[in-house]
Amino acid sequence: MSLTIAHLHETLKSRLPQFSERLFGQAGDTFVGGWEKYLFDTPHGWWTTPNREFPDRGHSSQPARSMKACIEKATHYIDIVTMDEPTGDFRKDVEDGLIALAVSGRPVTVRFLLGRQAGGPNLHTWMMLKQLADRIRQAKPRASQLNVYLAQFRWESASWNHAKLIAIDGCVLITGGHNMWDGHYLAKNPVFDISMRFDGGIARGGHRFADALWNFVRANNRRPPGGATYSNYLNPELKIDESAPPPRSESFEAVTADTSTDVDSHFPALWVASPGWGVYTTPRVLEGAMMIALVEGLKQAKQSCKMSLQDLGSPHMSAVDFKTWRPRDYPFDLIGCGGSWFILPLIDNFAEFLHKNTSATLEIILSAPTGGAHSYGHGVKLQTILNLLSQRMNAQFQTSKNHALKILNERVFLKTIAFSDGREAWHDGTKKDNHAKFWILDNKICHVGSENCYPYVQRLGQAALQEFGVIGEFPPSVRDMVMEGYYNHASRHGVRTDAKLADLTW
Known part of the structure; x- marks a missing residue:
């Protein structure tokens, strides 16, 4: 046996035989380009800077800007999965990307899921969508076809979403350790962290894991005090209700390979996920x-x-x-x-x-x-x-x-x-x-x-x-x-x- 993605994939299929393409999957066409667009380590480039010269702002804007740049190019479907409410420049740049989609008139569905740690106050998803709707109105789109679903996700007091991913059109994926928290990453005394962008079929794993999370939302869509998982929907007319998205069609996943990249630079990769409590119950799995x-x-x-x-x-x-x-x-x-x-x-x-x-x-x-x-x-x-x-x-x-x-x-x-x-x-x-x-x-x-x-x-x-x-x-x-x-x-x-x-x- 050797240390390869193929061997690790076989190990996962043997250990979790009923969860292939549910908790893990393989893609052979993964592509990563230069660090400016694909490597998001923060604070980037400041390792040799004396502490007294470290700025309070402007040192780590690359991840948020890259999220915006990828979001605004979407044509069909976006999944954004993160922990807690985005703040500051993270929130602004993500919203700017969504506003650009509304102005473009492209028919894009966005599923935005926020994990909420047990013990913290519940998130105001309706108000977040209202604020987004107000910004879209200010942009005066002619014919928006943007659909945005926003949910808080938590299972009782023992499980909440901790994943951080953006999957776009089955062909672009951003994932890593970054929460979308301005005060922790973009301001004074920033946290050190790393995320990356991956292109290719590996992005489908982000959508498929999001499918499982949204299945849980549909089955448990109850606001407190009866529940802690709930969703709201902002339709193209900028009206808000409490519905959850229907099951996703995978038709767009048959994406055409990006011919602008050298095939020799593609590599095999696995997407890997952990289900936490409550997501998979038939059969039940926690590994x-x-x-x-x-x-x-x-x-x-x-x-x-x-x-x-x-x-x-x-x-x-x-x-x-x-x-x-x-x-x-x-x-x-x-x-x-x-x-x-x-x-x-x-x-x-x-x-x-x-x-x-x-x-x-x-x-x-x-x-x-x-x-x-x-x-x-x-x-x-x-x-x-x-x-x-x-x-x-x-x-x-x-x-x-x-x-x-x-x-x-x-x-x-x-x-x-x-x-x-x-x-x-x-x-x-x-x-x-x-x-x-x-x-x-x-x-x-x-x-x-x-x-x-x-x-x-x-x-x-x-x-x-x-x-x-x-x-x-x-x-x-x-x-x-x-x-x-x-x-x-x-x-x-x-x-x-x-x-x-x-x-x-x-």
């Missing part, structure tokens, strides 16, 4: 395709695993060390260490990867554990992660503490995100946050998406969120763009934590 693919990829990788992540440990604490837990109906065992929960199959496969490949390296770049400008770190000390890795080496392979320490200090690079001066803090003293969900195995198989590599353990139990991403078998041109344009900067400027024998407490 996420991304984590299955990552664990299998680690089994096949030989050289390197490089990751840029928000965190590895859960946001809520536990008092158990080296104890496993299988929460109700959750697909993966968890293990506790240092007050946090971790995904046990992931940690175990990190340990196995390092054990069987004696020159392989593992590098993970994380948020500052505490004191972040937007509090994305979970308080998990990097020494805790090193301790857990060594303990799982011992549990699986009887690795001694001294040998584990040697592996950790020679081949494991745990870092927090920073600038070139090595400081983790902004000029006001708050630390830098990382919200990326990026990994690449053997500099070849790469994931960009919304799904974290930590379990979302709440005080009342395990939450399971809806997620989406793309795993690509990148050709050298795309790999080099992503590594040189994003990851290598994060690696060079990260602050490493070394392991000490005293940290290994098992």
Whole structure:
């Protein structure tokens, strides 16, 4: 077996046989161009800028502008799936794209779905559509044929949409870690993150996963207090009601291949999704395709695993060390260490990867554990992660503490995100946050998406969120763009934590 998209696809079909083209799918014609239009890392290009010179605005406008540019070119269908209400320039640029469609007169249907975290106030979808309608009126379209459906999505208190994607006409897809939150990304002390644009049939996966979410909306379209999933509809006459869109026709998906790109630059890719609670009940499934693919990829990788992540440990604490837990109906065992929960199959496969490949390296770049400008770190000390890795080496392979320490200090690079001066803090003293969900195995198989590599353990139990991403078998041109344009900067400027024998407490 080899580390290829084809092998990962076969693994998913074997593990989730009833969910092909529902939770995952393969496309062989995926295309990624230059970084200006396809790589959205924020704040881009500021890795070597001294903190005192970092501007409060204007440093990260590329993602929002690119969303607008793609939206306004749509001809048939758009799915926008994100978490919470878009704000600031994100909202303005998305609305500007929709207004351009209304003015164009093209018959476009837009499904806009917003996940809402449990405990937060409900979103005013009717008011959001009214404000959009007011802006469309000001543009004075002659004959708008724009249909916009807008929904809040949540399953009770344990599941809400966390995916971030824009799929357009079955041929353009933007996905990654970016929420559409102006204050977190476009203003002072921005969060570090990455999203990408992918062209080709891979975009159909975005529509198909959105289909599943909207099926849930149609079945559970009830406003509070009876429900927390509901939708509104803005028709071409700019009238608003409470209907949900009918099931989508896939007729437009037979798109003609883009002949303007060199076929040799196309590559195979998988779209991968996690259903969360409530989306698929016949049969019921909670397993996420991304984590299955990552664990299998680690089994096949030989050289390197490089990751840029928000965190590895859960946001809520536990008092158990080296104890496993299988929460109700959750697909993966968890293990506790240092007050946090971790995904046990992931940690175990990190340990196995390092054990069987004696020159392989593992590098993970994380948020500052505490004191972040937007509090994305979970308080998990990097020494805790090193301790857990060594303990799982011992549990699986009887690795001694001294040998584990040697592996950790020679081949494991745990870092927090920073600038070139090595400081983790902004000029006001708050630390830098990382919200990326990026990994690449053997500099070849790469994931960009919304799904974290930590379990979302709440005080009342395990939450399971809806997620989406793309795993690509990148050709050298795309790999080099992503590594040189994003990851290598994060690696060079990260602050490493070394392991000490005293940290290994098992």
